[in-house]
Amino acid sequence: MAEKFNYKRVIFPDGKQGRFIEKVLVKIPLQKAMSLCGLSARTIRDWRREKFSMDYKSLKILCRHIKLSIPHNIKLQDRYWYVVKGASKGGEAIMQKYGRVGGDPEYRKMKWREWWEREGKYKKYSVVGTSKPIKTPSFSEDLAEFVGIILGDGGISRYQMVITLHMIDDKEYGNFICNLAKELFGVPVGIHSDKKNSVIDYVISRIELIRLLKKLGLKEGNKVKQQVDIPDWIKKNKKYSIACVRGLVDTDGCIFTHRYKVKHKIYSYKKLSFTSRSGPLRLSVFRILNSLDIKSRLDNDYDVMIDAQQDTSKYFRVIGSHNPKHLKRYKD
Secondary structure, three states, rough: OOHHOOEEEEEEOOOOOHHHHHHHHHOOHHHHHHHOOOOOHHHHHHOOOOEEEEEEEHHHHHHOOOOOOOOOOOOOEEOOHHHHHHHHHHHHHHHHHHOOOOOHHHHHHHEEEEEEHHHHHOOOOOOOOOOOOOOOOOOOOHHHHHEEEEEEEEEEEEOOEEEEEEEEOOHHHHHHHHHHHHHHHHOOOOEEEEEOOEEEEEEEEOOHHHHHHHHHOOOOOOOHOOOOOOOHHHHHHHHHHHHHHHHHHHHHEEEEEEEEEEEEEEEEEEEEEOOOOOHHHHHHHHHHHHHOOOOOOOOOOEEEEEEEEEHHHHHHOOOOOHHHHHHHHOOO
């Protein structure tokens, strides 16, 4: 009977999941937690920053290993429970307003014809299939950094570009991304919050932008399946490479404290990791870091690690960060 709960999602009160993972990582190293749960370092770190909810099976494994009771203030939900709830509420609102799902199609057509005759046909970009223009930027460090951001926590579809960040931890960084997008492309950025999963989507809906991003070397669809890489025009330029790695690490990187004990005394220092399931992308980041004399290594299947304290310090001197969350964790 207990087996059916293993893949349910664990909903902690706000801030509690991150504290739980921190407590686990004080008692066991990250590599041990990964091995116990059969997951990547990125998943564990995403749980720590509460980007996603953890599964009940992993919670049981970790609690049993560190000899900790299962938290009493959690709730269990089915996977994708929020989708059903959101769809149900949307359907109820539509039924209440129109008396049927989808509203009255004849009424909708009538109002569209009224709008078309009144003003629609006179608008320059109202014709179906006509795309709205964007500002076309030249190659630059800012453009290279934006490409890195998309390769990290972003993606493109046929009509949209979406960047997904943590609602609280990355709020200031989200403002930076909005300003950078407006400066580069001259378009507004839509912001959509998902409070249940503590994430915010930053969205630009422009066909011309998608066309431009594809020309810059980005690919539509699943980045892992396509094993994406940093575009050649960036890798061939040192300044662009630095900017792109900054965007990648600001989104898919992590600054964490490594602790160890010698003769009953605890020591600690900062390490940096970049996580990606794309092999070519990890290899490019590894090569760029080492070309800058920032020693790094390819760790397990998904991480690029900077271990030495002097190399982490050099990373922030040479490459830097525009994500206040990373800067705060490094300085603290």
